[in-house]
Amino acid sequence: MSSDHLEIVLIATAWSTAAGVVGLAVGWLIRHRSLGWIPPLVAVVAVVALLAGMVGTARAMFLSDHDFGVVVWVSVVAGVVATAFATALGYTLVRTSRRLREDTRRFGEVGRFAGVAHGPAEFQALSAELARTSDRLEAAREAASRADASRRDLVSWVAHDLRTPLAGLRAMTEALEDGLAEEPARYHRQMRGEVDRMVRMVDDLFELSRIHAGVLRLEPECVALGDLVSEAIAGAEIAARDGRVHVGGSVEQGLVVTADPAGLTRVVRNLVTNAIRHTPADGTVEIRGRSVPDGVELAVTDGCGGIASENLPHVFDVAWRGESARTPEGLLGPGTQDPHAGDGSSGAGLGLAIVKGIVEAHHGRVHVANTGPGCRFAVVLPV
Numbered sequence: 001m002s003s004d005h006l007e008i009v010l011i012a013t014a015w016s017t018a019a020g021v022v023g024l025a026v027g028w029l030i031r032h033r034s035l036g037w038i039p040p041l042v043a044v045v046a047v048v049a050l051l052a053g054m055v056g057t058a059r060a061m062f063l064s065d066h067d068f069g070v071v072v073w074v075s076v077v078a079g080v081v082a083t084a085f086a087t088a089l090g091y092t093l094v095r096t097s098r099r100l101r102e103d104t105r106r107f108g109e110v111g112r113f114a115g116v117a118h119g120p121a122e123f124q125a126l127s128a129e130l131a132r133t134s135d136r137l138e139a140a141r142e143a144a145s146r147a148d149a150s151r152r153d154l155v156s157w158v159a160h161d162l163r164t165p166l167a168g169l170r171a172m173t174e175a176l177e178d179g180l181a182e183e184p185a186r187y188h189r190q191m192r193g194e195v196d197r198m199v200r201m202v203d204d205l206f207e208l209s210r211i212h213a214g215v216l217r218l219e220p221e222c223v224a225l226g227d228l229v230s231e232a233i234a235g236a237e238i239a240a241r242d243g244r245v246h247v248g249g250s251v252e253q254g255l256v257v258t259a260d261p262a263g264l265t266r267v268v269r270n271l272v273t274n275a276i277r278h279t280p281a282d283g284t285v286e287i288r289g290r291s292v293p294d295g296v297e298l299a300v301t302d303g304c305g306g307i308a309s310e311n312l313p314h315v316f317d318v319a320w321r322g323e324s325a326r327t328p329e330g331l332l333g334p335g336t337q338d339p340h341a342g343d344g345s346s347g348a349g350l351g352l353a354i355v356k357g358i359v360e361a362h363h364g365r366v367h368v369a370n371t372g373p374g375c376r377f378a379v380v381l382p383v
């Protein structure tokens with residue numbers, strides 16, 4: 001590059017930069033104005049920078065006055081045309097952003113984003129993000145309304161489940177008071193059984209509300225599964241004998257899991273109680289512990305005859321009790337012979353919801369499947 005050219009480049013750079021700086025200042029001043037101003041401003045700055053560069057270097061170009069005038073006029077006309085096109089472009093941008101704003105306003109009103117992607121990539125990305133947010137909101141709303149409905153159901157079911165035994169208890173206390181009870185000892189036994197059942201139900205509800213509120217406090221430690229299963233079998237002995245069900249188990253040697261011992265004991269107890277309750281006389285309940293690729297599995301298999309496949313997805317729902325209508329067994333009233341009275345055989349449908357809550361609080365999972373003569377509840381906990 002010759003020294004003449006270098007001088008021209010330097011002078012043109014200085015003049016164009018000056019025009020650019022002025023353009024930048026104007027851009028800063030109108031930064032809160034419409035997006036539509038940006039493209040025409042860019043066009044004007046570009047043409048003014050070109051003109052400034054030419055004016056600054058006019059002498060070095062050895063242009064005649066006439067030629068210089070022609071160049072300036074050509075630049076001015078090109079500038080006006082470019083600004084007109086840039087204004088049209090700005091208008092398109094403004095229209096796209098208005099459409100997006102209108103879609104967003106409707107999203108705020110109806111809670112659903114129904115906009116379609118249009119305009120430049122950034123607007124399309126924003127539109128897609130709003131659509132994703134809308135889907136997430138929809139899912140959260142559905143979950144909240146499901147939780148609300150299940151809470152309402154739970155309250156009415158629990159009220160029902162408590163009202164019936166309470167009415168029975170009142171009838172029995174009145175019979176005892178009036179001296180009408182022929183076998184007071186049986187009444188006492190029955191009353192004790194029902195009170196125990198109600199205490200268990202309230203206890204379960206309390207546990208469930210803590211799980212749902214996310215305040216379940218876990219104190220994880222190393223738990224030897226072999227000991228836990230032996231204790232569960234020993235604890236289920238009376239119920240198993242009453243139901244003439246054989247309860248057995250086996251755990252791989254030395255299997256340990258990091259878990260809250262009380263929580264895990266409750267999980268196993270709830271599963272084993274259910275298994276014994278639903279297994280007919282002379283049936284078998286098996287508890288097995290083994291290690292699996294993603295942790296430790298504890299499975300309870302019974303001889304319940306299988307759970308109807310349409311019911312399988314519901315067994316862990318709060319207050320779901322299968323086909324059995326919400327008419328508690330147990331207290332049928334004074335003087336009625338009820339083989340189940342007070343033995344706790346009718347539940348509130350909370351046991352498996354508690355199992356699921358505790359297992360998930362341990363970042364584990366629980367699932368059920370029909371197998372052999374019954375079903376198999378398997379809990380998998382990470383080690």
Ligand SMILES: Nc1ncnc2c1ncn2[C@@H]1O[C@H](COP(=O)(O)OP(=O)(O)OP(=O)(O)O)[C@@H](O)[C@H]1O
Pocket residue numbers: 204270274275276278302304306307315316320321322323346347348349350351352353375
């Ligand atoms: N091992 C099982 N075999 C067959 N059905 C089962 C078994 N465990 C649970 N179920 C079905 O799932 C329902 C819900 O069980 P869940 O343990 O949550 O409640 P429950 O046993 O009825 O009452 P609770 O456990 O609160 O005393 C039961 O009522 C029963 O219909």
Ligand SMILES: [Mg+2]
Pocket residue numbers: 270273274347350351352
């Ligand atoms: Mg149960």
